[in-house]
Amino acid sequence: xxxxxxxxxxQLDKDFQAVKTIKFxxxxxxxxxxxxxxxYNELGVDEVAIWNIxxxxxxxxxxxxxxxxxxxxxxxxxxxxxxxxxxADVDRVISLGFEKVSFSYSTWCRDDTxxxxxxxxxxxxxxxxxxxxxxxxxxxxxxxxxxxxxxxRLSVAVNDVTQRGAGEIILQAIDRDGMRVGxxxxxxxxxxxDIKVPLVNAGGLRTHAESIEALEDKRLSGVASGTCFTxxxxxxxxxxxxxDDFTRGL
Amino acid sequence: MRNNIGVVDVGVGNVGSLCRSxxxxxxxxxxxxxxxxxxxxxxIVLPGVGSFDHGVRSIKQAGLWEPIKKAVVEDDLPILGICxxxxxxxxxxxxxxxxxxxxxxxxxxxxSTLGDLSGQATIPNMGWCRVEGCSxxxxxxxxxxxxxxxxxxxxSYYFHAxxxxxxxxxxxxVPEVTAAIRLRHVSGFQFxxxxxxxxxxxxxxxxxxxxx
Numbered sequence: 001x002x003x004x005x006x007x008x009x010x011q012l013d014k015d016f017q018a019v020k021t022i023k024f025x026x027x028x029x030x031x032x033x034x035x036x037x038x039x040y041n042e043l044g045v046d047e048v049a050i051w052n053i054x055x056x057x058x059x060x061x062x063x064x065x066x067x068x069x070x071x072x073x074x075x076x077x078x079x080x081x082x083x084x085x086x087x088a089d090v091d092r093v094i095s096l097g098f099e100k101v102s103f104s105y106s107t108w109c110r111d112d113t114x115x116x117x118x119x120x121x122x123x124x125x126x127x128x129x130x131x132x133x134x135x136x137x138x139x140x141x142x143x144x145x146x147x148x149x150x151x152x153r154l155s156v157a158v159n160d161v162t163q164r165g166a167g168e169i170i171l172q173a174i175d176r177d178g179m180r181v182g183x184x185x186x187x188x189x190x191x192x193x194d195i196k197v198p199l200v201n202a203g204g205l206r207t208h209a210e211s212i213e214a215l216e217d218k219r220l221s222g223v224a225s226g227t228c229f230t231x232x233x234x235x236x237x238x239x240x241x242x243x244d245d246f247t248r249g250l
Numbered sequence: 251m252r253n254n255i256g257v258v259d260v261g262v263g264n265v266g267s268l269c270r271s272x273x274x275x276x277x278x279x280x281x282x283x284x285x286x287x288x289x290x291x292x293x294i295v296l297p298g299v300g301s302f303d304h305g306v307r308s309i310k311q312a313g314l315w316e317p318i319k320k321a322v323v324e325d326d327l328p329i330l331g332i333c334x335x336x337x338x339x340x341x342x343x344x345x346x347x348x349x350x351x352x353x354x355x356x357x358x359x360x361x362s363t364l365g366d367l368s369g370q371a372t373i374p375n376m377g378w379c380r381v382e383g384c385s386x387x388x389x390x391x392x393x394x395x396x397x398x399x400x401x402x403x404x405x406s407y408y409f410h411a412x413x414x415x416x417x418x419x420x421x422x423x424v425p426e427v428t429a430a431i432r433l434r435h436v437s438g439f440q441f442x443x444x445x446x447x448x449x450x451x452x453x454x455x456x457x458x459x460x461x462x
Binding site: 001002003005041044046068071072073074075076077095096097099122124125167245250 | 269
């Protein structure tokens, strides 16, 4: 039986530096992305998600060299998302040594690239990242992370990507991003009960203890965070950290 | 101690992370893209991802298939197959029509043939799994780490060993799924040691020292 995962997120900016967004808007500089990955190696993290938030072009030699260096350095599985516009982009990333690719729900809505990638890599290699918000009436909707436009009801979006072959779904709460206000555990109640695809909760994680407690929910297979595993809890200085195996009960 | 390891690099998966992991163990790593360098190494690592037939054909196209067999069978050169590379050590696979290297008796079967795995494993099995020892050697290795070793797996097929005494570990809760196997100087890991942190490093280190 596979072990539930805690997944640090590295957001790459246009200069190949690691940053952390707050509500998908403001951002804080974290440091050199490769160095951060090396620290996560030392910490023994389960998996790392690398998100290309400034749309680095994946046919650019400099970008590929940087990603290649990260893949060679990683002692854990890697997922990559952002600017995967065609099968050739995905081929490039996978051939560098990444295990999975991620597509935001707006991409799933816009074209059939994710489904085409599922046919090539299989479901297990393809994640869907659904960025969502709750409206004034408490209803959950998927949103486009770039335009800010509202897409589908969250449950509809989850069913959509499930039927189209996503092997894993990351539920990312936009309004909790970088805020350290706690995970939105109630979001799982919004979904159909028979979702078979692994679900990862992201956005708002406060502490290691909260991440471990969250994984006790049978519906979740992972928790992801770019803040909690990157900044110290008190002064928010850059201090990558991760719970050890004993604390996690492994 | 195997000091000069040849890593087969014929385009069946990326070997960058694996080479770094081996280099971290202070061994020299030589990329084997053809048979020329085979005589200079004292151990072969055969990695791979993708389909069985593609793996076989890629190694054949590189002119390495027969030289590897000869080096292992006639010259007793140690070999470690990783993921698809481990499956290539067997006789053949349900996934394709090509024959394997036949270095460890056994066949590669799809995990769906195991019946209902609900709660134990998904297909493909992709993620971190604990393992349990199946042989004295496997149990001894795991006991040296208090038994709590876990590794990163990505596979839909498994190695069904003709002789179960060759199986070192299996995936916890799914004893049919071989996680590591060894017959004399021929070894295989179904998991990715290069993606399995200190757990994978320990397993690779044990192979380099001849202990797995």
